[in-house]
Amino acid sequence: MSDAISETNTTATSGIVATLREKFPQSAEKITPRASADHPAVNVPADAAMAILTYLRDEHGYEMLSDLTAVDWAEGASPRFTVVWHLLSVTINPGVCLRVAADCASDTEPEMPSVADIWPAANWHERETFDMFGIVFTGHPDLRRILMWDGYPHHPLRKEFPLAGMDDELPDPEVEAETKARLVAAPMAGGPFVASTGNLNLAESEPRAKDQSWSEENPKAEGPKG
Amino acid sequence: MVTANKEATYNSAIEGDIVVTRLDAVINWIRSNSIWPMPMGLACCGIELMGAGGARFDIARFGAEVMRFSPRQSDCMIVAGTVTYKMAPHIRRIYDQMASPKWVIAMGACASTGGMYRSYSTMQGVDRILPVDVYISGCPPRPEAILDALIKMQEKIRREPSARMLFKEEYKG
Numbered sequence: 001m002s003d004a005i006s007e008t009n010t011t012a013t014s015g016i017v018a019t020l021r022e023k024f025p026q027s028a029e030k031i032t033p034r035a036s037a038d039h040p041a042v043n044v045p046a047d048a049a050m051a052i053l054t055y056l057r058d059e060h061g062y063e064m065l066s067d068l069t070a071v072d073w074a075e076g077a078s079p080r081f082t083v084v085w086h087l088l089s090v091t092i093n094p095g096v097c098l099r100v101a102a103d104c105a106s107d108t109e110p111e112m113p114s115v116a117d118i119w120p121a122a123n124w125h126e127r128e129t130f131d132m133f134g135i136v137f138t139g140h141p142d143l144r145r146i147l148m149w150d151g152y153p154h155h156p157l158r159k160e161f162p163l164a165g166m167d168d169e170l171p172d173p174e175v176e177a178e179t180k181a182r183l184v185a186a187p188m189a190g191g192p193f194v195a196s197t198g199n200l201n202l203a204e205s206e207p208r209a210k211d212q213s214w215s216e217e218n219p220k221a222e223g224p225k226g
Numbered sequence: 227m228v229t230a231n232k233e234a235t236y237n238s239a240i241e242g243d244i245v246v247t248r249l250d251a252v253i254n255w256i257r258s259n260s261i262w263p264m265p266m267g268l269a270c271c272g273i274e275l276m277g278a279g280g281a282r283f284d285i286a287r288f289g290a291e292v293m294r295f296s297p298r299q300s301d302c303m304i305v306a307g308t309v310t311y312k313m314a315p316h317i318r319r320i321y322d323q324m325a326s327p328k329w330v331i332a333m334g335a336c337a338s339t340g341g342m343y344r345s346y347s348t349m350q351g352v353d354r355i356l357p358v359d360v361y362i363s364g365c366p367p368r369p370e371a372i373l374d375a376l377i378k379m380q381e382k383i384r385r386e387p388s389a390r391m392l393f394k395e396e397y398k399g
């Protein structure tokens with residue numbers, strides 16, 4: 001990212017922060033610029049998020065919600081969950097996204113108002129964020145899991161959830177009784193497999209296990225974790 | 227059925243309109259040359275399965291061109307793609323709805339072992355819920371590999387004791 005671009009973004013960000021502070025004086029100290037390598041980004045308080053997003057859509061031409069996701073900072077961190085909205089204006093400034101982020105008030109039962117009413121696109125994004133992080137979007141018309149099945153007990157993108165998964169029951173007890181199959185943790189065999197970036201020699205940059213000293217046949221040597 | 231022994235082959239002058247053979251051979255000959263696949267296309271492998279069904283590779287040459295999207299009309303499930311835990315029970319239920327005798331081909335790395343998806347959501351091989359007859363390696367396998375698997379399965383079917391199986395309870399389906 002060149003300095004010129006990040007400078008434009010800083011200017012854009014401070015412009016947006018100033019506008020929002022003026023419009024929402026009661027939340028002014030909680031509206032802050034957000035560190036970002038590319039697009040302008042602002043932090044807003046959760047209780048004013050709905051009003052701010054509606055204002056951005058109606059008065060600033062952000063008619064499109066291009067993404068909605070969340071960040072889990074870490075188990076034990078506070079605030080732990082941050083919801084992020086990526087807004088796009090196709091009429092005024094196509095190509096530049098505005099990133100708006102708000103921390104969830106609760107670290108154990110995170111909640112955030114749903115924006116499905118003002119951007120219908122949010123419907124499935126919020127269902128996915130709920131599925132993966134367990135963030136409840138209040139006012140959502142149909143908040144069900146979207147990728148995992150109803151009744152799955154975990155939220156897989158939370159930091160404490162292992163990549164390999166956990167032993168569990170199949171979604172269908174009849175099939176489980178018939179086949180004796182269960183959810184099992186996937187064998188990681190030294191994975192996750194990561195590509196080394198910035199290496200133009202594809203033979204060397206292709207994904208490899210971080211630790212290749214063990215596999216399914218040769219178990220991992222006992223030792224300190226990590 | 228075809229044998230090098232001239233004595234045992236059909237001679238219309240001697241035998242009239244009668245053919246003498248083994249029941250197994252007849253049943254297996256019929257079954258192996260008219261396999262109706264159930265295309266269980268779950269991911270990218272499904273595209274390659276379509277390729278095998280198209281004009282260039284033409285799975286019809288081996289008698290398996292009648293892809294049936296109803297389990298009740300098919301006898302070979304080709305599991306082509308990634309088996310997620312969410313989908314797995316449905317696959318098993320579709321398999322259960324197929325009439326016996328039935329066979330299963332696990333096509334590609336994903337269906338055989340979970341493939342590159344070593345993750346919480348993917349079943350590590352469809353053989354955990356289905357009795358797989360033939361596995362195809364590859365990601366995705368080329369259509370030739372599917373045809374090869376089909377030929378292997380035909381060979382397997384031709385070795386089955388079909389006549390005996392007709393009278394066994396568990397095969398009555």
Ligand code: SF4
Nearest residue numbers: 270271334336365366
């Ligand atoms: S084996 Fe490869 S091509 Fe086939 S479904 Fe899996 S990822 Fe796709």
